[in-house]
Amino acid sequence: QVQLQESGPGLVKPSQTLSLTCTVSSGSISRDTDYWNWIRQPAGKGLEWIGRVSTSGSTNYNPSLKSRVTISVDRSKNQFSLTLRSVTAADTAVYYCVREKELLREFFYFYYMDVWGNGTTVIVSS
Amino acid sequence: EIVLTQSPGTLSLSPGERATLSCRASQSVGTNFLAWYQHKPGQAPRLLIYGASSRATGIPDRFSGSGSGTDYTLTISRLEPEDFAVYYCQRYGSTPPTWTFGQGTKVEIK
Numbered sequence: 588q589v590q591l592q593e594s595g596p597g598l599v600k601p602s603q604t605l606s607l608t609c610t611v612s613s614g615s616i617s618r619d620t621d622y623w624n625w626i627r628q629p630a631g632k633g634l635e636w637i638g639r640v641s642t643s644g645s646t647n648y649n650p651s652l653k654s655r656v657t658i659s660v661d662r663s664k665n666q667f668s669l670t671l672r673s674v675t676a677a678d679t680a681v682y683y684c685v686r687e688k689e690l691l692r693e694f695f696y697f698y699y700m701d702v703w704g705n706g707t708t709v710i711v712s713s
Numbered sequence: 714e715i716v717l718t719q720s721p722g723t724l725s726l727s728p729g730e731r732a733t734l735s736c737r738a739s740q741s742v743g744t745n746f747l748a749w750y751q752h753k754p755g756q757a758p759r760l761l762i763y764g765a766s767s768r769a770t771g772i773p774d775r776f777s778g779s780g781s782g783t784d785y786t787l788t789i790s791r792l793e794p795e796d797f798a799v800y801y802c803q804r805y806g807s808t809p810p811t812w813t814f815g816q817g818t819k820v821e822i823k
Contacts (some may be wrong), residue, residue: 624812634750634758634801636812647810650714685821695743697791698747698805699763700812701770 590616591684591704594634599678599711605671609684609704617642622687623667624700627680635680638679639687640667674711681706715740717802717815725823732789734818736802746805747788750777751819753798762787763798789820797822810823 609623611711619674625637638648640658650655657670671678686702716739726732736747740814752758760769762778765785775790787795802815 626812633797633812633816634752634803639810639812649811692764695745695765696746697767697771699749699760700758700803701763703757703759708725 589686589702590637592682593682593704593707595707595709596630597708599674599709600713601675601711602673604676605669605674605711606711607669607684607707607709608683609614609667609668609669611665611686615661617662622688622689623658624685624687625669626683626685626700629677629680629681635669637669637682655696658674664671676711679709681708681713715742715804715806715813717804717813719800719802719818721818722816723819723821726792727823728794730790731794732787732792732796732820734787734789734800734802734820735785736780736785736815738783738785738804739748742804744781746802746807747778747780747785748805750803751796751798752801758801759763765815767784767818794822796820 590612592610599605622639624639624682628634638658640646640660655672660667683706685700687700690697718764720735742801747765750758761776767776777788779786799817799819801817804813
C-alpha cells in the first residue's frame with residue numbers, strides 16, 4: 588500500500604517561501620494514472636486544494652493561489668514538492684500531500700483522492 | 714466556478730441513528746466526478762465514496778452515496794461511534810483540472 592509522508596519546516600516567516608516535500612513509499616510515483624496533490628486546512632476551516640502535478644511534470648493550480656505556487660515532481664527520488672511564495676499568516680495550515688487516481692471504468696473516467704499523508708503543520712509567524 | 718454547499722452544517726445524532734448529508738452544486742456535476750471523505754481530528758481525511766455511489770476499498774456498507782446533477786447525498790444507515798466526524802463532498806472539474814470541496818458537515822454525538 589502506497590504511503591505518503593510530508594516533510595519540511597514547521598515555521599516560516601511572513602513574506603518568505605514555504606517549501607514542503609512529500610515522499611512516496613511502497614509504490615512508484617511514475618504511474619500514468621496517478622496525480623500528486625497538495626491540500627491544506629487552516630485551523631477551524633475546511634479543506635482547500637492547492638494544486639497537483641502529474642508524473643510527467645504537468646501542473647494544475649487553484650486559481651486563487653496560482654501566482655504564488657509551484658509544484659514539481661522528482662521521479663528519481665519518488666518525491667514531489669510544494670513551494671508557496673510570499674506567505675502570510677493566512678497560509679498557516681495543516682498541509683497534506685495526496686495521491687489522486689484516474690480510473691477508467693465502463694467508458695467513463697473517475698477521479699478521486701485515495702491516499703493521504705498524515706499532514707504537517709506550517710505556521711507563518713515572525 | 715462551481716460551488717459545493719453542504720447541509721446541514723452540523724448534524725446531532727445518536728449511535729444507531731441514520732445520517733443523511735446533502736451536497737448541492739451551483740451547476741451540474743458529473744456523477745463520475747463527485748466524491749465523499751470522512752475527516753477526524755488529528756487524522757488524514759479518508760475516501761469513502763467516489764463516482765457519487767461507489768464505495769472505496771474497505772468502507773463498510775452502512776455508507777452509501779447517491780445523487781446526480783446538482784444534488785448529492787451521503788447516507789450512513791446506522792451510526793457507529795467511530796462515524797462521528799466531519800464529512801466533505803468534493804468535485805473534480807476537468808477543464809481545466811481543478812478540485813473543489815464543500816465546506817463540510819460535522820456529525821456529532823447527541
